Amino acid sequence: MLLKYFRLAVLFLFLCASCASPKVKSETSNSLLATDLKPFGRYLINPSQHLELISSAAHFGFSFEGPGCAIFASIPNAEGHDYLQYELDGVYQKRIKVKGNAKEPLIISSPGPGKHTLWIYKATEAHTGPIVIRSINGTNLKPLARPTAPIIEFIGNSITCGAAADPSEVPCGTGAYHDQHNAYQAYGPRVARALNVNFVLSSVSGIGVYRNWNSDGPTMPQVYEKTDFQANSSQLWNFKTYSPKVVSIALGTNDFSKGDGKKARLPFDSANFVNTYVQFVQVVKSKYPGSQIALLSSPMINGANRTLLQNCLTSVKTQIDALNPTAKPVELFFFQPMQARGCAGHPNVEDHAMLAQELEPFFNKLLQ
Known part of the structure; x- marks a missing residue:
């Protein structure tokens, strides 16, 4: 029941963000576009300005606050499916299926209030096809870049x-x-x-x-x-x-x-x-x-x-x-x-x- 209410809350945030007037993006936001993200691996930004994760384990990260966030993801094949997987607060969680005909976002739940860090990875390889990330909704979202390292x-x-x-x-x-x-x-x-x-x-x-x-x-x-x-x-x-x-x-x-x-x-x-x-x-x-x-x-x-x-x-x-x-x-x-x-x-x-x-x-x- 809580998950149901959370889904509704996230969708409400998405609708509000869509209707809001344009403004200068602050350090954190309740909505991230694909172009706000800082992906790592082989990827591209397509003509629709969406992020396409291409290579195996291509990934991106962001922080959020509260009980969870919503990721609007899709694949080109409407009848097919693909997989993302994620790491929450430094701990690997699981794979999640991305369905080609899905209308609702993927909901990532956190263990409780406060700030959380999420890294999303493509579980499959390039020949499976790209996974398209359109946007992300949540509370106080901030895109993360990979730490500087070899x-x-x-x-x-x-x-x-x-x-x-x-x-x-x-x-x-x-x-x-x-x-x-x-x-x-x-x-x-x-x-x-x-x-x-x-x-x-x-x-x-x-x-x-x-x-x-x-x-x-x-x-x-x-x-x-x-x-x-x-x-x-x-x-x-x-x-x-x-x-x-x-x-x-x-x-x-x-x-x-x-x-x-x-x-x-x-x-x-x-x-x-x-x-x-x-x-x-x-x-x-x-x-x-x-x-x-x-x-x-x-x-x-x-x-x-x-x-x-x-x-x-x-x-x-x-x-x-x-x-x-x-x-x-x-x-x-x-x-x-x-x-x-x-x-x-x-x-x-x-x-x-x-x-x-x-x-x-x-x-x-x-x-x-």
């Missing part, structure tokens, strides 16, 4: 996305592919939080260096420069938006994949893999000349292929270092083998915690 950009595939990691609400093998996404709990954001740094996820499920899990492309080198990682997109990402101190690249799992067993699949081509990887790292270095490049192996590849991948990454490092003798040498990190417990052989949220713990000393050293 940035790690995590380039990768479904593992980096946090895909298939969280079957707590929708069991494995049921629902849509993105129903088990949990980008907030993926290893990259976990490492960043542990080291008190900022992060950007540039990741696509099923993607590889020279081929994808079940196709020849488009691969990461073909989509990396596109804002939404779509090959046919005309929107190019502005790489001057961030200057990461470290760029982590974790690709190769899908190049080694045997596919679905139906479509013809040639054996892994190590020469093609290494040559294409070297070219891609050179592109990344051209975007971020001063960044430290780190190449990660795959926790999902074991046995002889694990050794082969490690040898390939060592070859990539050798060639990149030779091409850039005055730059910081490329660093390598090889995961320990893992028997992943998530959906379709992916790491689950507990596995991601283990991967992050394994990675923390490595990234901590690179950030010094």
